[in-house]
Amino acid sequence: GSIEMTGVSRGIVGGSIGVALSGAGLATEQASDLLQHADVALYNAKRLRRNGCALFDSAMLRDTQLRNELRLSLDKAIGSGGIQAWFQPIVDAGTGRVQRFEALARWQHPDQGWIDPARFVAVAELNNLAASLDLAVLTSALQALPALRRHAPGVGLSVNVSAQSLLDSGYLRAVTALLEHPDHRDAALTLEITETAFTNNEQTLTAPVA
Numbered sequence: 001g002s003i004e005m006t007g008v009s010r011g012i013v014g015g016s017i018g019v020a021l022s023g024a025g026l027a028t029e030q031a032s033d034l035l036q037h038a039d040v041a042l043y044n045a046k047r048l049r050r051n052g053c054a055l056f057d058s059a060m061l062r063d064t065q066l067r068n069e070l071r072l073s074l075d076k077a078i079g080s081g082g083i084q085a086w087f088q089p090i091v092d093a094g095t096g097r098v099q100r101f102e103a104l105a106r107w108q109h110p111d112q113g114w115i116d117p118a119r120f121v122a123v124a125e126l127n128n129l130a131a132s133l134d135l136a137v138l139t140s141a142l143q144a145l146p147a148l149r150r151h152a153p154g155v156g157l158s159v160n161v162s163a164q165s166l167l168d169s170g171y172l173r174a175v176t177a178l179l180e181h182p183d184h185r186d187a188a189l190t191l192e193i194t195e196t197a198f199t200n201n202e203q204t205l206t207a208p209v210a
Contacts, residue, residue, distance in 0.1 A: 016042060016045040016046045016052055016053070016054075017042065017045060017052075017053040017054070018038045018039060018040065018041030018042025018043070018044070018045055018053075018054055018056065019038060019041055019053065019054065019055045019056060020034045020035075020037035020038040020040075020041055020055075020056040021055070021056070022034060037056040037060075037061065038056060040056055040060050040061055040064050041054040041055060041056035041060060042054070043064065044060055044063075044064075067123060070115075070119070070120065070123050071123050071127050071129070073109060074107070074120050074123055074124060074129060074133075075129060075132075077107055077109075078129065078132045078133055078136050079132075081136075081140075082107060082108070083105055083106070083107055083133060083136040083137060083140065084105075084106045084107070084108075084140055085103040085104065085105065085106070085137050085138075085140035085141040085144060085159075086103070086104050086105075086106045087101040087102065087103055087104070087141075087144070087148065088101065088102040088104060089101055089102075089152075090102055090158065097152075098152045098155055099155065099156065100155055100156035100157060100158050100188070100190065101141075101148055101152075101155060101156075101157060101158065102158040102159075102160070102192075103137055103138070103140070103141035103157060103158065103159045103160070104117065104137075104160065105117055105120075105121065105133060105136075105137045105160075107120055120133075121133070121162075124162075125162055125164060128164075130162035130164040130165050131162070131164060131165040131168040131170065131171040133162075134159070134160070134161045134162055134165045134171065135165075135171055135174050135175070137159060137160070138159050138161075138175065138178065139178065141157055141159055142157070142178060142183075142184050142187060145157060145184070145187060146183070154188075155188075156187070156188030156189065156190065157187055157188065157189050157190065158189075158190040158191075158192055159189065159190070159191055159192070160191075160192050160193075161191045161192065161193055162193075163193055166193065175191075
């Protein structure tokens with residue numbers, strides 16, 4: 001609803017609500033479990049729509065568990081070099097020459113295989129992993145740049161970056177340090193700001209080069 005304070009302009013306050021019911025066919029009736037279920041429902045209400053309400057059911061709990069497992073696996077993959085940069089050529093329509101390569105995040109889960117970028121990018125953005133993910137992709141792309149330039153001399157790089165990352169001073173410092181490395185000073189790097197750093201056009205992508 002709206003609120004008014006003396007000397008302050010009117011504003012609109014919204015909220016999301018998570019609801020859990022006792023006796024809803026679940027195995028437990030403990031108060032602590034009800035609070036956990038309400039929290040799960042609240043998370044879903046925030047994730048699906050703002051200023052909404054969600055009623056807990058057992059499928060929500062399973063979905064939350066799966067997301068948590070994916071978050072832990074993603075965090076591990078980022079730290080261990082499991083995130084790869086795949087490359088999409090950007091071609092000059094007039095000359096037919098490749099101007100730059102766009103680097104896109106790809107992840108092969110050890111058990112689940114290739115994970116949809118839309119899925120793991122969303123997990124990263126919801127769990128403060130966006131900057132780490134973006135930095136992993138940039139690092140992988142810069143490592144591949146010499147090989148890319150053997151195929152297309154002087155080609156530049158374009159890397160997607162979450163808006164969250166640009167608000168992270170650690171990310172900005174890390175990017176600066178990478179570009180100050182002698183091998184990367186002429187990287188001709190373009191950072192493209194996007195909240196969903198993925199593409200559905202898999203056929204146009206090139207696997208990592210060696």
